[in-house]
Amino acid sequence: ELNNNLTHKTRVSYHRNADTINYHYGPFHPMKPFRLRLTDHLITGYGLHNVMDLYEVDLEQNNNINLLENKILKFHSKEYLTFLKNLNDNSDQENKKYLIKNDIDDNDCPIFHGLYRYCLNYTSTTLSAIESIKQNKSDIAINWSGGLHHAKKFKPSGFCYLNDIVIGILDLLKTHARILYIDIDIHHGDGVQEAFYLTDRVFTISFHKYGGYFFPMTGALQETGVEKGKNYCLNVPLMDGIKDFEYTQLFKSIISPLVESYNPECIVLQCGADSLGYDRLGTFNLTVKGHGECVKFVKSLGVPLVLLGGGGYTPPNVSRAWCYETGIANDLILREKLPENLPFKKYYSPDYSLYPELGDSILTDLNSKTFLNDTRIRLLEQIRYLQG
Numbered sequence: 001e002l003n004n005n006l007t008h009k010t011r012v013s014y015h016r017n018a019d020t021i022n023y024h025y026g027p028f029h030p031m032k033p034f035r036l037r038l039t040d041h042l043i044t045g046y047g048l049h050n051v052m053d054l055y056e057v058d059l060e061q062n063n064n065i066n067l068l069e070n071k072i073l074k075f076h077s078k079e080y081l082t083f084l085k086n087l088n089d090n091s092d093q094e095n096k097k098y099l100i101k102n103d104i105d106d107n108d109c110p111i112f113h114g115l116y117r118y119c120l121n122y123t124s125t126t127l128s129a130i131e132s133i134k135q136n137k138s139d140i141a142i143n144w145s146g147g148l149h150h151a152k153k154f155k156p157s158g159f160c161y162l163n164d165i166v167i168g169i170l171d172l173l174k175t176h177a178r179i180l181y182i183d184i185d186i187h188h189g190d191g192v193q194e195a196f197y198l199t200d201r202v203f204t205i206s207f208h209k210y211g212g213y214f215f216p217m218t219g220a221l222q223e224t225g226v227e228k229g230k231n232y233c234l235n236v237p238l239m240d241g242i243k244d245f246e247y248t249q250l251f252k253s254i255i256s257p258l259v260e261s262y263n264p265e266c267i268v269l270q271c272g273a274d275s276l277g278y279d280r281l282g283t284f285n286l287t288v289k290g291h292g293e294c295v296k297f298v299k300s301l302g303v304p305l306v307l308l309g310g311g312g313y314t315p316p317n318v319s320r321a322w323c324y325e326t327g328i329a330n331d332l333i334l335r336e337k338l339p340e341n342l343p344f345k346k347y348y349s350p351d352y353s354l355y356p357e358l359g360d361s362i363l364t365d366l367n368s369k370t371f372l373n374d375t376r377i378r379l380l381e382q383i384r385y386l387q388g
């Protein structure tokens with residue numbers, strides 16, 4: 001078999017929606033769609049838009065909202081979708097009733113102006129990326145506005161309203177027999193895990209902080225799937241302060257035998273950037289290079305790949321990571337010095353570097369060598385069950 005990397009350029013498609021970046025969760029809310037604007041400026045500043053296939057997703061132009069809603073309804077309930085859709089017409093009273101009845105935290109998941117359109121935007125952009133993989137038009141398809149892994153069938157959770165990942169994977173299952181989902185957001189990918197907990201056709205693995213009431217408080221090592229899905233789910237619980245070397249070493253030593261055994265036809269990688277050092281909500285110490293090394297490693301496996309965003313609450317760092325990873329997808333190493341006429345350049349002070357060093361004010365690494373070793377040994381044991 002020919003080696004893709006050496007014989008021809010990796011076919012990368014970049015899926016974006018110009019409207020998504022304009023939405024606001026509220027003045028002090030940590031989730032800022034503005035980070036997508038920074039990301040897009042960096043990517044175009046480095047000229048990456050010239051080497052990828054660009055897909056501008058536009059709800060109006062597609063005029064396929066019915067088709068889109070049908071795909072959403074393969075996961076979410078009709079009642080919940082109707083609630084989201086009618087938010088603008090319904091009275092505040094009725095909305096409050098639904099929120100209370102379904103135990104929804106409206107601080108984490110506020111109802112903001114244009115919420116339904118925002119949800120359709122990021123979901124249709126993920127479906128656009130999935131479609132180019134289904135049609136074998138790309139080797140790697142990217143949607144940085146997607147990756148909202150907490151949303152549940154009946155309700156929003158943790159800043160996520162529609163689960164674009166689950167909706168996308170359900171669509172991909174029409175053409176692909178086995179899909180591997182990898183999640184490097186600092187939070188547990190609970191919504192995706194739960195959706196595919198009973199099936200062997202989607203393997204889910206999440207790396208995350210676990211313990212001390214950290215949201216969403218699931219993702220223990222012991223959660224490994226049930227019924228047909230038994231052993232087709234892995235969790236890698238970690239503690240504060242993990243650094244590049246330890247994280248990437250653990251990542252590679254698990255993903256490598258997992259891909260060997262499961263032999264996925266496609267990989268969906270959620271690249272949540274809240275696992276970077278200095279994140280407003282996160283407590284890990286990954287650098288842009290360490291985070292990107294996970295993407296580089298997954299790319300090197302030569303399996304069709306979908307790259308999605310996710311968390312990330314220090315916007316200039318989020319954009320650095322996702323721009324760097326867009327470069328990796330295209331086999332390009334980007335120069336450290338940021339582009340000259342970059343909009344919002346002051347956000348990147350004082351270093352103006354794509355790869356800033358972590359300073360001294362980082363959290364101590366609480367993951368001891370023995371803890372990480374024990375975790376790895378247990379995970380490798382789980383993977384051995386796959387060979388039957």
Ligand code: ZLM
Pocket residue numbers: 026027028029030105107108147148149150157158159160185187188214215272274281310311312
């Ligand atoms: N309170 N404002 C990650 C999702 C993490 C649940 C504790 C809400 C916040 C957080 C919201 C402005 C992904 C929890 C938090 C306050 C109950 C979480 C609004 C600050 C603010 O200042 C804030 C008024 C808000 C929310 C902090 N919420 C920090 N952590 C988590 C959800 C999503 O990255 O994985 C994927 C996109 N929620 O810890 C509480 C238990 C609600």
Ligand code: CA
Pocket residue numbers: 183184185186187188189206207208
């Ligand atoms: Ca995760």
Ligand code: ZN
Pocket residue numbers: 185186187272274310311312
């Ligand atoms: Zn997160």
